[in-house]
Amino acid sequence: MDEPRPDRPETQHRAPVLHLHGWTDYFYNLPMARSWAHAGHQFYALDLRKYGRSLRASQSPGYVEDLTHYYAEINEAVRIIGQENPQAPAPIIHAHSTGGLVAALWAQEHPDAAGALVLNAPWLEVPGDLPARAAVDGLVSP
Structure with missing residues (x-):
């Protein structure tokens, strides 16, 4: 039996997937996209503002003062999906x-907007012991 594909009737009701890249990154992982698609999921990837194909010549690459600025892009992607x-x-x-x-x-x-989160090596805090984290905080905060 062939692997399921998104255009086949038996896979049309599977949850689509939206990929968000990491810092200084953009979407380029075609094997991962194909893996989701072969499992029967429509796959989407979003280049967040100031990254990858979204970066414009006048912008500072990857700089944002508030991560909530990305919510509008994610909301629009979820709406389109x-x-x-x-x-x-x-x-x-x-x-x-x-x-x-x-x-x-x-x-x-x-x-209620997402069915699940799949986090691959999420950067949820600065790694290391307390002195190392304090040093990094001193560099990052300004």
Whole structure:
């Protein structure tokens, strides 16, 4: 039997997947996208503002003062995904690194908008012991 594909009737009601990349990154992981698609999920990836294909010449790459600025982009992506998959459940949000932090914060504010979160190495806090974290905080805070 062939692997399921999103265009087959038996897979049309599976949750679509929205991928959020990490810091200094953008979406380029085609094997991962194919893996979700072969499992029967429509796959979407969002290049957040000031990253990858969204970066404009006048912008500072990857700089944002408030992670909630990304919520508008995620909300719009989820809206479009819902329009394109009207019979499917709420999307799975798949996120890597700082994308995991953004996804977790967004999901807390929008508890019914996602069916699940899949976090790959989420950057939820500065790693290390207390002195190392204090040193990094001193560098990052200003």
